[in-house]
Amino acid sequence: MTETTAPSAPIAVALDARDLETAATWASAVAPHVSTVKVGLELYLRYGPDVVSAVRGASRLGVFLDLKLHDIPATVAGAARSVAGLRPSILTVHAGGGADMIRAAVEAAPETRIAAVTVLTSMDEDDLEQVGLLGPARDAVRRLAALAVGAGARALVCSPQEVALLRSEVGPDVTLITPGVRPAGADRGDQSRVATPEEAVAAGADLLVVGRPITRAPDPGAAAASLAAAVRRAGVRV
Numbered sequence: 001m002t003e004t005t006a007p008s009a010p011i012a013v014a015l016d017a018r019d020l021e022t023a024a025t026w027a028s029a030v031a032p033h034v035s036t037v038k039v040g041l042e043l044y045l046r047y048g049p050d051v052v053s054a055v056r057g058a059s060r061l062g063v064f065l066d067l068k069l070h071d072i073p074a075t076v077a078g079a080a081r082s083v084a085g086l087r088p089s090i091l092t093v094h095a096g097g098g099a100d101m102i103r104a105a106v107e108a109a110p111e112t113r114i115a116a117v118t119v120l121t122s123m124d125e126d127d128l129e130q131v132g133l134l135g136p137a138r139d140a141v142r143r144l145a146a147l148a149v150g151a152g153a154r155a156l157v158c159s160p161q162e163v164a165l166l167r168s169e170v171g172p173d174v175t176l177i178t179p180g181v182r183p184a185g186a187d188r189g190d191q192s193r194v195a196t197p198e199e200a201v202a203a204g205a206d207l208l209v210v211g212r213p214i215t216r217a218p219d220p221g222a223a224a225a226s227l228a229a230a231v232r233r234a235g236v237r238v
């Protein structure tokens, strides 16, 4: 079986593009190889809900809507309700908004998988200390994960370095999503808590979020194919 005909791998490609045309080109190039495309704040704030149908049309894939909602419960409930009709496969909220806020999102969009972002993968221990969180990142991740699952979240976002720990704590039914994925030797950029795709898979991640290693590659389609093959070789169920 060649890479181009192999089944898609559980990778969400972060379409962090300046314009819709670029995002649609990337979406269509990666579509044969991955399961999901991710729309984040850059595209959504520029184009609004139309961007979701545009990248869905270009890729025919599920759209992960990464808006990282973080506000009082009533406001987050309203925001989740506002985007539920776009039928995203996943919608992110910040776990740090607290249990009532997470529950409000879950209840407002019952058909949407709400993913709670624990501690951003760009943050290291010094960053955490600056915002008043003392100790290793994994302690904060663990605490926020327990809070989010208790509030009804069925998915969590964490770094690959915390996946194994969370899996042992939340069991097999919660979807564990990991950004901070960097193939060996790739530029980390602004990411701190990183691991390779193979390590993320071995740790038990369900969905790997990968942006620049694919989208900034000379050939995003070929980069997605190669990453998908690495993920499959590492043993993920496809």
Ligand SMILES: O=C(O)c1cc(=O)[nH]c(=O)n1[C@@H]1O[C@H](COP(=O)(O)O)[C@@H](O)[C@H]1O
Pocket (backbone or CB within 6 Å): 014, 016, 040, 066, 068, 092, 117, 119, 120, 121, 122, 157, 158, 179, 180, 181, 189, 191, 209, 210, 211, 212, 213
């Ligand atoms: O929620 C996310 O997707 C997310 C959470 C997190 O802790 N870290 C993180 O990098 N992300 C997103 O994952 C993507 C990572 O992109 P790259 O660093 O280019 O691979 C970006 O779109 C981020 O917004």
